[in-house]
Amino acid sequence: MFKEQFFTQLKEVAAIQGSPGHEQLVVKKLVELFEPHADELEVDHMGNIYAFKKGTKPGPTIMISAHSDEIGCVVRDIDERGFLRIERTGGMLEALMIGRKVNVNGHFGVIGVKAGHLQTPEERGKVPSIYDLYVDIGVSSRDEVSDMGIKVGDPITYVSDIERFTNKDLICGKAIDNRSCCILLLELFKSLENEEFAGTVVGVVAVQEEVGLRGAKVATHKVNPDYAFVLDTIPCADTPDSLGSGYPVGIGKGPVVPALAGGAVRGNIMSRQMKELIVNTAKRKELPYQLAVMSGATTDLAAVHLERDGILGGAITFARRYSHSPVEVADLNDFEQGLLLLTALIKSQDEWGSMSFI
Incomplete structure (x- = not known):
């Protein structure tokens, strides 16, 4: 059921034109999709969407973000x-x-x-x-x-619609980076309905990631979360031209946890605490995951973790073949596992404990 709904929604949203600075039609559609499942919803002057889901008891503010723009x-x-x-x-x-x-x-x-x-x-x-x-x-x-x-x-x-291969779990098309994670965030909001969890989840759909992580910087400053998780897709190396590259990431092997992403200036070394939290939750739930070091690509986490007094954040990403092309390929199973991982993280906040630097 998840795969069919995810594919249908992604096909519709990915088809909408929404390059950096021109995300208006995508934002309009996502607002329409999020509104029934959010306690509050707003859009700022840049086009960032903020969807609020309040828990059943006091707790931290957790920002979970994806970006709406495409190359x-x-x-x-x-x-x-x-x-x-x-x-x-x-x-x-x-x-x-x-x-x-x-x-x-x-x-x-x-x-x-x-x-x-x-x-x-x-x-x-x-x-x-x-x-x-x-x-x-x-x-x-x-x-x-x-x-x-x-x-x-x-x-x-x-112009490149999302299509399915004969293997129905594999999808191909434009803007899988990163409309797929916008839909994953929407599915998370649906999964949290009638669930008990602490604090407030703020789902952010940020603009202008592809030209410098701009929307995420503004959104993080506004939300000022206690913790943040960034959702994005990430290049993989499971095709004939990249096997043996020393970057063992492939589609269909579960969400990817980038321990390091990006270069020296615009990148992120994920905090030990958040990396261990994500990995330990995946292990506890018996969910597949991949650890990665990818200096040639980054996520909005590079901007998020530098806001305010520094935000404790992590990234959960999803492998895609043929990055930044009109024929990006991904596996629906990875997103399904990602939803289970995200839901488990949100519902287990009481078990997180204190995450200090030392």
């Missing part, structure tokens, strides 16, 4: 023939952009590519810069683009 581009320039030049917002890779279908602020387009018949041998062997790429929206003049309502700064995202 994308914006219109940088419009030439006299109606072709659009672009700038990236987030981790768009040129090699994955060429020849793709895109959504330009609600209009269909394609990222054009010089025909192979016309390319020189040198051109065939290299990936063009994003500043050489362009979007064709099927018009022939700048005025026609203007008549469509498209202007500089408008969002551009992949």
